[in-house]
Amino acid sequence: MTVVVGYLAGKSGTAPLNLALGAARTLRSSLTVATVVPKPWTTPSPARIDAEYAAWADQLAADSAREAQRYLATVADGVEVTYRSQAHRSVSGGLVEVVEELDAELLVLGSSSDGQLGQVVVGSTADRLLHSAPVPLAIAPRGYRSHASVLSRITCGYPGTPEAADVVKRVAGLAEQFQVRLRVITFAVRGRTMYPPEVGLHAEDSILAAWETHAREALAQLRAEGAVGEQALLQVVSGNGWDQALDAAEWEDGEVLALGTSPRGDIARVFLGSRGSKIMRHSPVPVLVLPG
Structure with missing residues (x-):
């Protein structure tokens, strides 16, 4: 069993990580931090561009995993955490693939940065997943941090x-x-x-x-x-x-x-x-x- 949380370096903040960690502890399951990177188009292009694009996607995934790991290392005691990079044409489609491949119990996202702190704001990815997620979808308010280690x-x-x-x-x-x-x-x-x-x-x-x-x-x-x-x-x-x-x-x-x-x-x-x-x-x- 695992809880999947969508995370992107420099964008998501720690709110979805906090919520996903509480859910994983409550369910006594593992936590999978998933970053969806753009999938290259199949149209022919110079090899140098393909290589640069692939290197950029790999760096984005590595930066996201490193950033999440830096935070979770201080708060995720007792929870097994793995990091997953998924290439897809859309973030929502990539997260659905991860959820289905891992047979996850729950998908967690953060709110859009457009809203106020403490507010649940549905961004474009969450909006698509509200119509396509095959499992329960949890959305953390901006800046969410609970003093409780588990859901109450x-x-x-x-x-x-x-x-x-x-x-x-x-x-x-x-x-x-x-x-x-x-x-x-x-x-x-x-x-x-x-x-x-x-x-x-x-x-x-x-x-x-x-x-x-x-x-x-x-x-x-x-x-x-x-x-x-x-x-x-x-x-x-x-x-x-x-x-x-x-x-x-x-x-x-x-x-x-x-x-x-x-x-x-x-x-x-x-x-x-x-x-x-x-x-x-x-x-x-x-x-x-x-x-x-």
């Missing part, structure tokens, strides 16, 4: 719909595999322009309260049907906007937020809907997205 809890975002119960069951199975506690949350969000001004805040409060009652009933039904065990924590968290709702959820150090969709035919691929994308954007903890 998995929180499952549950929209309260019957078809999403399958996601909760799969996350519960994942929590059991990781041997961590499980929490299931339904977010009740009042949009900043939820209703026109003439309707009034009282009507908004009434509608939100009704939705919270429905959400609690849906969560109770999950337990009654055996989708989650008696030890799972079930919560409804509300807020004015997704940012306030996510902030109100009281996150633990070492916690991850799991999202997913119901299965889409026979294709085991990650796919995230609009609601999940909003939750991911405001999550203060790493996000784990399950294949559909």
Whole structure:
């Protein structure tokens, strides 16, 4: 068993390494640091250019492995770490190849450097993998570093719909595999322009309260049907906007937020809907997205 983390020298930072290391410790598995280097085109070119291109790709892989090794040597006690270079036309395609060849349990990426520290920002590689990863995909917030050496809890975002119960069951199975506690949350969000001004805040409060009652009933039904065990924590968290709702959820150090969709035919691929994308954007903890 292994956890694969995508890493590139000078770009990724240590956030994905920290998350992947915590996951590997939790799963009691090894860690594979994978760097995808560009694959040469097959069109004829002068031999000197081919040699220079190959030397540059080899140097990129070596620099990435050296940089990751320098950091992990100080924090990866007890975890077997290997380094892998994969040539491919795209980073996402190369990482999928590594995951499939190694039969990995989890793929970890960092956030794009475009976002703020502490924010989960989906870059171009993560965006492609959200639609093609064959295993759960974990994305670390920018600058992520946990004081916990292992993952502490998995929180499952549950929209309260019957078809999403399958996601909760799969996350519960994942929590059991990781041997961590499980929490299931339904977010009740009042949009900043939820209703026109003439309707009034009282009507908004009434509608939100009704939705919270429905959400609690849906969560109770999950337990009654055996989708989650008696030890799972079930919560409804509300807020004015997704940012306030996510902030109100009281996150633990070492916690991850799991999202997913119901299965889409026979294709085991990650796919995230609009609601999940909003939750991911405001999550203060790493996000784990399950294949559909």
